[in-house]
Amino acid sequence: MTLSSLNSSKPAHEEISEQSYEPWLFQKMLDELGRSELGVGFIYSVLDLLAARYELTDAVVVLVHESFGTQTFRLGHQSVSSSMAAELGNSPGVFCVPDVVPEVECDAVRTACQLSLSLHFARFSAGHDPLTNIANRRTFDSALQTAAVRSARYGWAFTLVLCDLNNFKAVNDSAGHAFGDQLLRQFGFALRLSVRNGDTAARIGGDEFGVILNNAEGNESAGFTDRLRSHLALSGSLIDFTIGTATSPRDSTDPVELYRIADGRLYEKKGVILR
């Protein structure tokens, strides 16, 4: 399907004019804004609402974002064809089949979708480390707090793992910061591959990483470490690391105390390695 066919369909709702337009969709969008954490899913929801309201068979919204450039979203998570993408071009707008949606409503949809994409990007950036794309300290602290509360209330076990790269400062100083950044990216990626669904992996300091292994009573950390070493070896990384762990509720259910225990065990091992 091309843009020509998107816009050439005969209108089926000619009675809908800008004068008779009621901002039901805009109100619906405001309701959604108040209820949910905005993400790109909101854009698909709005396209679904638009399609249901006007019996559309297809709809595409084109947005231009300062960080992402031109982005197109199509009804039902469909991809756009090459020819359609070329015809849509770089101009923001909403294109519907049939072409029956009042302009004022298309503007409202486009504005809300633009806002949604921007907020999603801002939320993602606020919670993730830009170098490694894993969670940052803020997200990690929040996840640790949540896990500790659940553990204290329901007795659910989890293990906190702190990882520190060995001799990272020396590598950084001798090979340069660009190489050091590469190592951190490589480690972050291996970390993402090594955790299970539902676990949290984060960069919590310069070369310090934290992992929360949910439903893990301590032994699982060995499996995690093996997976991490294996992924690092596969990527050809020469960097090694040391870990310290603390398990809730066995060691404590207080997040600050758990962190202190894991940190102490980490530096105990580091001392052994450095000797």
Added chain:
Amino acid sequence: MMSSTEEDFELELRSLPGVLNVGIKHRDNGDVEGVTLVVFGQDPGAVRVIAMQIVSLYYPDAAVLVENVNNVPLSTGGDVPRITLVRADFNQDDGACEVHLSNNGRVGVGRASSGSLIGGAEATLAALRDLGYDIPFYLVEVVNVATVRGWPVIVTLRSHSNDGDRFGIAQSEGDLVAAAKATLDALNRFLSTLKGLE
């Protein structure tokens, strides 16, 4: 309704240079079965490598398809310069690099002494100017991206008139060649609008 995981998955894919559109196909049970990326202005092979890395983190079984919009014919209005990378050398001792580009039998040489990565991009811009092209862009960033199969280089150029950034991506043997190719990739559309030099 999308889960926040799937939303972040799509956001990460859309943040890749050149990705215009992401299509996601679901299985009956809601799992992601396949992903289609529509890519413009970038090497689709390199984008696919990075996309597969991201997909492997979220949905390891999902297939990745890249649809290339670069093939859409552009109106160039004349002879399009064919610029090729002839050679790229890096001197370990002084960190200097030298890039040779060829255009229609002519060779342009560019040098820079900021290491193989940034230097590779700077030397490529210098070589283009040596060929006689007025390149109205300056270098903003050169970065490696970790992938399961290597380290593609992404080059970001900004125009002097501030009308948006150009991104180029390339993966090759060594940072220098990758940085040079990524720089040419970033300028691909701009160069295609120029007429060949006499």
